[in-house]
Amino acid sequence: MHRWSRLFIPTLREAPADAEVASHKFLLRSGYIRQLGAGIYSYLFLGQRSINKIVDIVRQEMDTIGQEFLLPTIHPAELWEESGRWTGMGQNMFRLQDRKGTWLCLGMTHEEVMTDLARKELRSYKQLPQIWYQIQTKFRDEPRPKAGLLRVRQFIMKDSYSFDIDAAGLDVSYTKHDQVYRNIFTRCGLSFVAVEADSGAMGGSQSQEFMVYTDAGEDLIVSCPNGDYAANLEKATSQLAPITELAPTGDGKPELVHTPGKASIADVAEFFQISPAQDIKTVAYMAEVRDGKKARWEPVVAFLRGDHSVNETKLAGLVKANELRPMVAEELEKYLSGPAGYLGPIGLKVAKSLHDGDVSVILDKSLEGRENMVAGANKLDYHFRNVTPGRDFTWTIAADIRNALEGEGCPVCGSPLKIGKAVEVGHIFKLGQRYTEGMGSRVLDPNGKEVIPTMGCYGIGIERILTASIEQNNDANGFWLPPAIAPFDVVVTITNASDQNLLAAGTGVAEALEAAGFDVLLDDRDERAGVKFKDADLVGIPYRINVGKKTAEGKVEMVTRGTASSEDIAIAEVANVMRVKTGR
RNA sequence: CGGGGAGUGGCUCAGCCUGGUAGAGCACCUGGUUCGGGACCAGGGGGUCGGAGGUUCGAAUCCUCUCUCCCCGACCA
Known part of the structure; x- marks a missing residue:
């Protein structure tokens, strides 16, 4: 029996000034967490109980497809040097030295450790497939921790790794995770959506994120209201409405026009009396391309419609860049011989193929077939009109490199797309052979031939499930969690704990609920009823039973936090009503 | 890393400009009255004013350096 009077649940009447988003404020006010440093938090009693419930669900579901390990937090640098990520992870990795001066790091993910196990232990196709998972604290030195538990430097992650003999096997492992993830998020009571995601520079063929819509989120999700398309903006495509062509002027060839001071798309469109969609936007980057162990910077110039914006994730993936940065003035002069504001496609030394030394010119597909x-x-205060892609300039690659916009057509059905903010709670990813190949994992197939196992990796952010749930379920007074992940199913509030009859009745109700299998918090504190009601509303427990006024008549009041509805029920019926409400 | 903001009791903040014995509300402790939506009265405890250096007879307050935290951006398997 958990008696509030004996517990440490430090609720706050006011939120600390540092907290901005709802989940951060309420996690602090409800006494779930306390901050130790930027992106570093202690989980107190209520927070830890909720985390434990989430972990239990994740573990139960994962156990249906995989085996739980617990891997080291501290990793030798050599292991990460083998995979090339000791330098590749950059500043996001926490590094330390032992007393001998040997470099180590705190694990930010466990591909290397898992692959090390695989290469040492797996010898035969008969041992495959394997799905290994763990629930472990990860460390990432985020450049900017923020929003309470949403982006932190230390967090709990369920990460799993599959090893298969071939791509068909990986498909199976991946699909299993897809289904298990859906089960997990459903059981946690989250309203989520699975979206196509960018596979990143690490390669890999297929990737899906599990997202929860909330304004506190950091990702943008493009989705079709009909439900037949959803993707991260980093990856999303869309159908465009046709554009009416401009009529050519003069002899129809590119015509130089003096456009003093017209350096923005808006100014140019106004000057020429056209819409921004008739303008070509030029964006010039330097791309860091890794060639073996060496990295070098190459010029990349992108052309898009004036009303579109560059999707740097797509562009970086296309040109195989680790990093993109805008060109500085000297580089613009060197590669385009023009100043910012007057850049254009005509007269560039266009690379025939990527990385051949000339400027990689990427044409957004929306410009193909456009005219005039x-x-x-590429000259201060001058623009061309009558510019027609293909006739007047060439490019290295034509591809989709733009951000989809709200209202554009769904790529499947054409309906207007919506864009919303969301938090990523899970990610499943076909890794392929990047680690197994590089780190020397080999097994024999049925023909006795050595093959490289193919991997998948799959993550779930445990705290983010809690955070996302709070973002979805809160009001001015606090929040309410689904019973499956709430620290307690129900709080029994004794309105006047100094009344021995009420105390006895409340204790009896709590005992009956516990006997029925519910997690019960008995609020037996010697506080005024108002204080206890406010606290109960604050701390995320989905149901409250008031033991007070009507108890002499054999009744208590049951309040459903999420709907604020209440009903009087007979004391003897309390457990049954809870069973009905929670479906247990 | 660029831009902005903030560090004064557990929380929210005032005081700083214009230097002169550190304050309020909430929280906490004691006593009393109250007791179904964050009660009231009386008394009380608790603060190196983030840190270091400097100016000054005197620094929370002015100057220099520094640390930390928050927000926007960059970044982000």
Whole structure:
């Protein structure tokens, strides 16, 4: 029996000034967490109980497809040097030295450790497939921790890794995770959506994120209201409405026009009396390309419609860049011979193929087939009109490199797309052979031939499930969690604990609920009823039973936090009503 | 890393500009009255004013350096 009077549940009447998003404020006010440093938090009694419930669900579901391990937090640097990520992870990795001066790091993910196990232990196709998982604290030195538990430097992650003999096997492991993840998030009571995700520079063929819509989220999700398409903005595509072509002027060839001071798309469009969609936007980058162990910077110039924006994730993936940064003035002069504001496609030394030494020119597909557009002339205060892609300039690659916009057509059905903010709670990812190949994992197939196992990796952010749930379920007075992940199913509030009859009745109700299998918090504190009601509303427990006024008549009041509805029920019926409400 | 903001009792904040014995509300302790939506009265405890250096007879307050935290951006398997 958990008696509130004996517990440490430090609720706050006011939120600390540091907290901005709802989940951060309420996690602090409800006494779930306390901050130790930037992105570093202690989980107190209520917080830990909720985390434990989430972990239990994750473990139960994962055990249906995999085996739980617990891997080291501290990893030798050599292991990460083998995979190339000791330098590749950059500043996000916490590093330390032991007394001998040997470099180590705190695990930010466990591909290396898992692959090390695999290469040492797995010898035969008969041992495959394997799905190994763990629930472990991860450390990432985020450049900017924020929003309470949403982006932190230390957090609990369920991460799993599959090893299969071939791509068909990986498909199976991946699909199993997809289903188990859906089970997990459903059991946690989250309203979530699975979206296509960018596979990142690490390669890999297929990737899906599990997202929860909330304004506190950091990702943008493009989705079709009909439900037949959903993708991260980093990956999303869309159908465009046709554009009416501009009529050519003069002899129809590119015509130089003096456009003094017209350096923005809006200014140019106004000057030429056209819409921004008739203008060619030029965006010039330097891309860091890794060639073996060496990295070098190459020029990349992107052309898009004036009303579109560059999707740097797509562009970086296309040109195989680790990093993109805008060109500085000297680089613009060197590669385009023009100043910012007047850049354009005509007269560039266009690379025939990527990385051949000339400027990689990437044409957004929306410009293919367009005619007589307006573009910068690579000369201060001048633009061209009558610019037609293909006739007047060439490119290295034409591809989709733009961000989809709200209202554009769904790529499947054409309906207007919506864009919303969301938090990523899970990610499943086909890794392929990047680690197994590089780190020398080999097994024999049925023909006795050596093959490289193929991997998948799959993550779930435990705290993010809690955070996302709070973001979905809160009001001015606090929040309410689904019973499956709440620290307690129900709080029994004795309105006047100094009344021995009420105390006895409340204790009896709590005992009956516990006997029925519910997690019960008995609020027996010697506080005024108002204080206890406020606290109960605050701390995320989905149901409250008031033992007070009507108890002499054999009744108590049951309050459902999420709907604020209440009903009087007979004391003897309390457990049954809870069973009905929770479906247990 | 760039830009902005903030460090004064557990929490929210005032005081700083214009230097002169550190304050309020909430929280906490004691006593009393109250007791179904964050009660009231009386008394009380608790603060190196983030840190270091400097200016000054005197620094929370002015100057220099520094640390930490928050927000926007960059970043992000």
